[in-house]
Amino acid sequence: MVGLERIFKLSKKLALSIINGDKEALMDLKSELNKNDQDYIIKNLTDKKIGERRRELRKELDRAKALQYRKMTGTRRRRIRFGAIQKVAAVFIGVLGLSYFFYVKSVAIPNEKESLKSDVISLRLEDGSIMEIDPDESTGVIDPYGNIIVKQRPGALKYDQNKDLNELSYNELYVPYGKRYSVILSDGTLVNLNSGSTLKYPVNFIQGTPREVFLKGEAFFSVAKDSLNPFSVFTGELGVKVLGTKFNISSYPEDLDISTVLSEGSVQLYEVKDPMKGSLLTPGHMASWNREGKSISISEVDVSLYTGWIEGELVFKSMSFERIVEKLERSYNVEIINNDEKLNKEIFTASFHVDLESIEQLLDYIKLERPFTYTINNNKIIINP
Template identity: 30%
Template sequence: MDFQDKHIITLYQKFCNQTASMEELAEFSEFLKHDAAEKRLFDLLEMDYELSDIHLREIDDLRATQIYREIISRRQPLRKVFSLTSRIAIAASLVIIAVSSLLYYHFVDSQTQQLTYISPATDIPPGRVGATLTLADGSTIKLGAASAGVIAREPGLLISRNSKGEVVYEIVDKESDHLAGNNTLATNKGETYRLKLPDGSLVWLNAASSLTYNTAFNANKQRMVKLEGEAYFEVTKDDEKPFIVKSQHQEVRVLGTHFNVKAYPDDRLETTTLAEGSVKVSYQAAAWNKDTQIRYNDEIKLSPGQQSILKNDQIMVSNINLENALAWKDGNFIFNGVGIKDIMQDIARWYAIDIIYEGEVPVGKFSGNVSRSKNVSQILMALESTRLVHFRIEGRKVFVTK
């Protein structure tokens, strides 16, 4: 990397940290005018170790246009410096909302930012490890981040919590399989938990979700679970006993693979994301024959890196970014061109809050990489820095306005 390359990275760093002088901003904008500037900047950032953990996204046209207007509306000297086109404004705005350090765009004058102040007393902490286990006899056990040990005993089974924080089922008497019944592991809003099924399959359960399964897993011809909400599965391979995840409108059938299913009852769609192996997604479709609606069963097969979306009796398959789709399992929110309602729905489940929209729902698409370990204030303030949306917190209610 030569001196000129390092200088470009320095300008970019100062742009991110809001420390660039007017001359440096002018130089950076001049660099961005070149046709190959965007690609060169990405290439340089990939080579630079200090910036290797910065995730870049190209923001939506609405935000780019807004930034452009802010640039040209500033005091007179800047009008001479910045003669940016809309395309250049987009290129100059590649930086994602960095919640961990609360970086704001340099082009938004600090004197005009109207970010909501959220006091520590009213701030809302993130979700935590927790769930409720309902046994076959109807009794319930509240699970938290307690130490490892035995949780319960059922016919032929020992249920415990291991050092990894997982609920583990261990078969201690195969002759008792016929006495087994259904168990349900459920998380409330603001909770997440991990489960190890009797066949060794691992399940990560997201907030406001439940998984129901028969404890005689290994005695049945098929391993079936019922899901409401979202879960990530790492299924132990068994060619003779398929693993089936049933949700409200679909079934996902596998032999042994890694995949994610998101099927909240209040969502408009159900998604299945494949990380490894292969899965078959069966669903009930609909078609019209003259004046009559005909319903029938259909099936599609996914390859790694693909996601199916079931909505209104139709299914679509697309190639997706696995890091984005599975971010919740690794403790992050990653949004890439997502509307505010979808973002707030995920936030509401994790922070156990109610979302109330006052007036029109804010428009625009948002992109960002946010740790789920942050208080809700840091996420809301970062979203507000786009100046497309504003928030007010009252108790566990978050009011959203344009």
């Protein structure tokens, strides 16, 4: 019989190591496990009844995370709340965490800051563990229980509908600067994610409940029609509700406005705090919600200017160089330091393809319109007059 007291002490060490982000301590734990310990952990991982009890414990954590996402109004608040949830999760599933760490090769130690700064596409599972996604692979993503939770094909993840599941659980897909990626949700909705974007969504939509996802960054949605279960996208303070349509949302934290451009169908935009006050958007129009003024303005636009990024196109129409720099940093995964202040206010109209043209080619083209000099060192570009 394995020494339970010792196992739980090891579990406590694991929980504290996760909380503190101490990877060296985690590696040291491996040497403390004997054969009986390993057999006990594997049994806890594979026994169905024990698994059911663990899942009951996680349900409350899932509900807490979903509720917090609805209330989320800023990055700072999100970080604090996730930290608290992660600590609770680590304490309650410490024994299971041991088996995660030592027996599931593809699962990394949960660390939100590390994942968001990474230059690889990352998938955060419902338990907080993080997996790296190779965009060129065709395989299945396996959770810590050995279950295939999502299929993978080149350029996209694909979730299947499971009518036997009746509890919401969430995955979170992060696409870093310099990359684009897609996900097909369990209802068939296609979401194209732009560089530097994060989407949180249910692994499985449940019939009779609203379909809700949470976005930070930019994405183009092709929503599967389902009149009985409305689809909503939340971007912090703004919500977008649809039944079946195609639209683009840009909600980068550094941008002053959250913009929604409609390609097909119709959507309703509203403040999360006051859902009764909404604006209806029709195809060929853009709604811009100002973060400071808390107001929505609607204008007619050329939709292609706002959706070309899906195919790798960068389109600048009467755009200041200051705004162009923001887009270049995200699309090419570079840092640009501009010491030419007058250049920031210059207006340019141009189009490029990030998959076919380098950042040097793009800058050289802009130099023909307005001369300046630049140097490149690794991923840092310095512009001078």
